[in-house]
Amino acid sequence: MDPAALLPVPDAIPVPWGWFHALLLLTFLVHILLMNTMVGSAFIALVSSCRRGSTATPCSEFVSRILPFLIAFTVNFGVAPLLFVQVLYGHLLSTSSILMAVYWLAVIGLLISAYTLAYLFQNPANTLGLGGVVVLLLIVSLFAAIAFVFVNNIGMMQNISSWSRYFAQPKGLLLNLEDPMQLPRYLHFLTSSVAVGGLAIAGYFHWQRKRGDWGGMDWIRIGCRWFSFSTMVNVLIGLWFLFTLPQGILSPATLDGRLLAATLAGGLVLSLPAIRAGLSGRVVPAIWWILATVILMVVARDLLRRALLAPWFNPSQLRVEPSFAPLVLFLVILVLGMGLIGWMALFTLRGRTKNGTQS
């Protein structure tokens, strides 16, 4: 069967696609940074707690306080790219979501379970003991499962020729496991989470030290080491990912091929000073370098999607039925909402700082 016959007809969009594309990249960048911090810091707290047989470490205490916030922000900043990806690629994402409906719908339950456990882990009296380690293990496993579903869905959405498997397996249980890009892509996301999580921990204790609290000073060095070593591993996983790309994707004959090759090479080059800064414990430069790297990686991921979908679809083909008012309203509400979230975060942070000084 010709898989092109399976492609649903996309809806018209109200403004040129570039608007949604820019917003998708921007909001996905925030989502992925928050997701990395959430998954990575929980994983590092888990390893440190396992080593010490208790969750009473400065790192675990920090993670237990911050985790419910990180989950809430990751989810909220996941909704935004979900809206934009639906606008641009909705006919493809809806199809892949149906093909793997059982896993996709399970994400809601997995997420609620992780959120509930994060509150259980946030135990100020620290009475959970070894149970805290088990709770943390469950949280990290749930995060890994959710990420697995996301990577499968996005992978399958871009792997249209695999959709005809539905006729042999129509129960909503399809995954994208036969795709050679799948495993390195998943590991790439998980390893970058450990790196960003390590840097977030180092950043927090660096900030604490600047405020005169030297309690978790060791964690600046430990967090930086997690960051640098996992980034080194991720460079290797990235190379593995590169070798699984379909032939011709990086072809210098096409503009997208040249751009993809340039962004991937740029990301690799920028990760080197980031690793170096991490190894020498320079938290702030490491943050800037890795931020630049992640920005390039987000662009590369988008170029790869465009290249993989090129035989089937390009968002520039979407029909435009002009209507700017909803976009303007959306942008106004977005700016107001961001301002409100920023104010809430500052308010919470100030409250915590005050309580910390009083206790």
Ligand code: HEM
């Ligand atoms: C809290 C647990 C979550 C984790 C661990 C997680 C992880 C991930 C990962 C690894 C990807 C990249 C997939 C890929 O490119 O192959 C991703 C993409 C994405 N996530 Fe999340 N996510 C989480 C929650 C959410 C939620 C709740 C939403 C929406 C409400 C969401 C929306 C998205 C969207 C829309 C993308 C794809 C954007 C695009 O392809 O441009 N995420 N997520």
